[in-house]
Amino acid sequence: MGQVAWKGLFLSLFDYKTEKYVIAKNKKVGILYRVVQLSILAYLVGWVFVVKKGYQDTDTSLQSSVITKLKGVAFTNTSELGERLWDVADYVIPPQGENVFFVMTNLIVTPNQRQATCPEVGRTEPLGPQTPTKPGSASIPNAVCQKDGDCPAGEAVVAGNGVKTGRCLKDRDSIRGTCEILAWCPVEKRSKLKKPLLAAAENFTVYIKNSIRFPKFKFSKTNVLATNNESYLKSCRYSTEHPYCPIFLLGNIVEWAGSDFQGMALEGGVIGIQIEWNCDLDKAPSECNPHYSFSRLDNKFAEKSISSGYNFRFAKYYRDAEGVDYRTLMKAYGIRFDVMVNGKAGKFNIIPTIINIGSGLALMGAGAFFCDLVLLYLIKKSNFYRGKKYEEVKSSSRKSLSSPALNGNQSPEQLGGL
């Protein structure tokens, strides 16, 4: 007897249970449902699968390596520096050719600085009656003094170049003077830049070699065109006509970023070179190509920012015959280029496909739910359909018929249909 029951249990495992449906021969709701179904299907196929490639697994954490190399020389002839030629070793900082490189386009040189005392204001002339110009100490409020006591010895000048020695240097007959400081003297002059020194940098070229790898898909590529035509790679320049040439003219880069090269060369700035790899790895590797875009990164608040443009100071150190160090301070203005690599690769994968199909099917359920609401509560004969859809059973001994009675009690279903 028990064995029979177990056998029944086992057999019933393989009975197929399927939901019972009620066919409501209502064309309005039927058409509505088909429309909803088609919309969901169109959305799923068109948007999720075709446009968003929802059937793909994506990898956005790419590994990237960038090598950059500049070419070009510039000749300058200034009263300060005389005739001078600038080559790569002079104007590229740092020299290593990494993804961030700086091209010097302007320069304030303060030669022969030595550890000594001098006035804080940027004036190299001796103080005397022949210099009627008031020291520009207003620009460093902390260095303005009227007596020695205003310059406490050992105190660093705020936003200045050295520490006060305790003396206040004044022009004769002048009330306000400037503190004497211990510093690398003479201090840098605050000069107004008129035109960039290395205006010729506009014609320099940069070769950018970018190797990328999508670790999830073990896919590698470089931005250098796989061509055998070596002379093409030597002579080409990136442009819309040559989208896969890895050599860029600096002037073009700045122009494409929406800036003016000469203006930028004067005050300095930062240009972003975005390399975007948007690869569909279900296609051939040769269709995975970089897309370049250029933008200026520092200009948004350039007018009001405390450090518009881009500059930094560095020094070259020398030692004289007596073994005393001196240096040439350079305030370098120029354009920093940040090569930023960004990418996404997609490849067919069953999991996102299933998640997207699954949520599409669940959406069908939501559509059916919406049409049910219309059928059961919004159309004229909804009472009738409600009675058909919901079969009331009570655990009373009196068996209800399978076609439930249509009575006023059905109306409470309105809230319970969810």
Added chain:
Amino acid sequence: MGQVAWKGLFLSLFDYKTEKYVIAKNKKVGILYRVVQLSILAYLVGWVFVVKKGYQDTDTSLQSSVITKLKGVAFTNTSELGERLWDVADYVIPPQGENVFFVMTNLIVTPNQRQATCPEVGRTEPLGPQTPTKPGSASIPNAVCQKDGDCPAGEAVVAGNGVKTGRCLKDRDSIRGTCEILAWCPVEKRSKLKKPLLAAAENFTVYIKNSIRFPKFKFSKTNVLATNNESYLKSCRYSTEHPYCPIFLLGNIVEWAGSDFQGMALEGGVIGIQIEWNCDLDKAPSECNPHYSFSRLDNKFAEKSISSGYNFRFAKYYRDAEGVDYRTLMKAYGIRFDVMVNGKAGKFNIIPTIINIGSGLALMGAGAFFCDLVLLYLIKKSNFYRGKKYEEVKSSSRKSLSSPALNGNQSPEQLGGL
């Protein structure tokens, strides 16, 4: 006839089919189901949508550009270097102001090194009876020798400074000596640091300008407050009261990272400055603001690590009148600051919304499944409900009634209900 059939087929396409439900007037299960529904709804709305913003598409691959600029001077007076003033060009390495910058706070200088031969141990005095201290060769085991044969010519000293010349330099009467090496001589002395040279670096400031861009949403912003008050941006210091001021006091950064500046200045270290952009782009762009946090990156195993702290060696090269190169070797200790930018932007997008609603609805189905189990197998009258829910049909010629017989055979359904 065929045309009629096709017309029927076409018309039936627009019949609406809806699942037939059985109303079980069982309040216990009904309440249970409502509770489950409400829980799922609360989870979906509260957690998925409100807290986790599940209706948003997110972009975590932001592009970032960082410009840093240090300000401050320090005065030192040591027996080795004399009175000396240090400014930005002296203590910032590299000078370019990128996202990683190093502020030198301590220094071991070995001046006037020339290519020559000298003992490996860091002793500059001539070997003689007046130097009773044993050479500290224990610290470089590979350089300890008893006879010339222990110093094979041309072999590099492991963890040392040069290659052996083949001679063993010994104090008279001493058994153990040290190999002579060809190196930049004299070699660096192993001195114990007592206090940081540039303790004043605590008061240096750094201006950090960070421009970010979320490529997916084409949204750009910088961390510099969009204010017209230029003097505020010149004089402010970042603190909890001034969360959008981009100027930081080095001492504060180290303190917020949970370290002691003077201790760190002595041995060096690495501080991470995390800038976090957590932007809800459904709101106004002005609500997308950076959040700064500071942490020490090198301290976890500082006690036991082979290179606790942070230091590196570099040299300044000079040439004397005879054209011979010599150099000043510097072992620089200091604090490296890594500005790390990290961000996430979210914006309403229909796809994650649909995925989340879809999985929420599917969850409702799981809830219904759970309540079905209760109704069909756990309550007293489950047999009755089971009979009502499952309508048995056999493909026998004898038609079963729509209200299925309640018999013992129903029990096998127990496992088949899934």
Added chain:
Amino acid sequence: MGQVAWKGLFLSLFDYKTEKYVIAKNKKVGILYRVVQLSILAYLVGWVFVVKKGYQDTDTSLQSSVITKLKGVAFTNTSELGERLWDVADYVIPPQGENVFFVMTNLIVTPNQRQATCPEVGRTEPLGPQTPTKPGSASIPNAVCQKDGDCPAGEAVVAGNGVKTGRCLKDRDSIRGTCEILAWCPVEKRSKLKKPLLAAAENFTVYIKNSIRFPKFKFSKTNVLATNNESYLKSCRYSTEHPYCPIFLLGNIVEWAGSDFQGMALEGGVIGIQIEWNCDLDKAPSECNPHYSFSRLDNKFAEKSISSGYNFRFAKYYRDAEGVDYRTLMKAYGIRFDVMVNGKAGKFNIIPTIINIGSGLALMGAGAFFCDLVLLYLIKKSNFYRGKKYEEVKSSSRKSLSSPALNGNQSPEQLGGL
């Protein structure tokens, strides 16, 4: 009366509505359905949850900080430089020990360059009859000239070293000459490299310290083994036997990257050191360990690329007794190491779990839909089952019986069953 209706409405809220199922005692479809169910379950458990860890929330945007430190010395004896010892301060560029570092392995030195005029071709000898070799001007086509007019003054030589002075320098009796340029003279000689200068770099070691942080999970770790055995960390070398030792032999790194060190040292190259953190944070933190891999980043198109290998130029600037600058230009070849850190951490989270279960359940629905198709249209008695599953109701006054009539009209359902 209204109150009674409201009460009924309220009570009916807690009626439990459950879908009515039809049990089709068809073993074939039943077994098919169970197979489909089991497949989906196996896929969900095995692939989604066990293999892909679909129950975890993942964080792929890790923050990373890298400190590198090289050790090793090399001795060279060349006719140009004489006996010379190279230590860390000489061959590591930049010296700071960041995640990208360059080890110089070969060098073309052009000493004593001064601002002057000289021929563009790389020949330092004075032009005269004793130099019968034709200037190698073919390599710089733009510098080839026949008369002074071919060298317009002030024009920069394309791919050259300076600007033309307007003179064409020719050997006597020679037709073709080379333009005279203003440049850092003498210009660099184009010499063919035979063997790397610092071949000994193969035995240098690099210590890589990598601290990572997964911001989403606030989890930090470093790659330095948390051991108290300090001497182990001083003497170990990374290998498959010592996978957690952070000290690497350069020669090994290059070998593991699939390259030949001596060849690479000659022409330069870029090696990527990938550190991969693949952490299951549901396990103990000690199970979250780095995995290193090494790859060459520049070799793919090495043969045909315009700049195979890796090199860059930099200069050391000196000042002579008269205060005139001169420099030593170095063209440094070597290996750049890019330490790239990449990682993923996963931790149990309810949301992806629910999304995955939800889409699994939705998939069950898709399975049921598929089996329905089989039951209703593909098996012999599908007409019968179709009649049982779909209960036709018409909103006619005549009530249809609950067991719908089996007639030919059912066939149109074929398309409508979706």
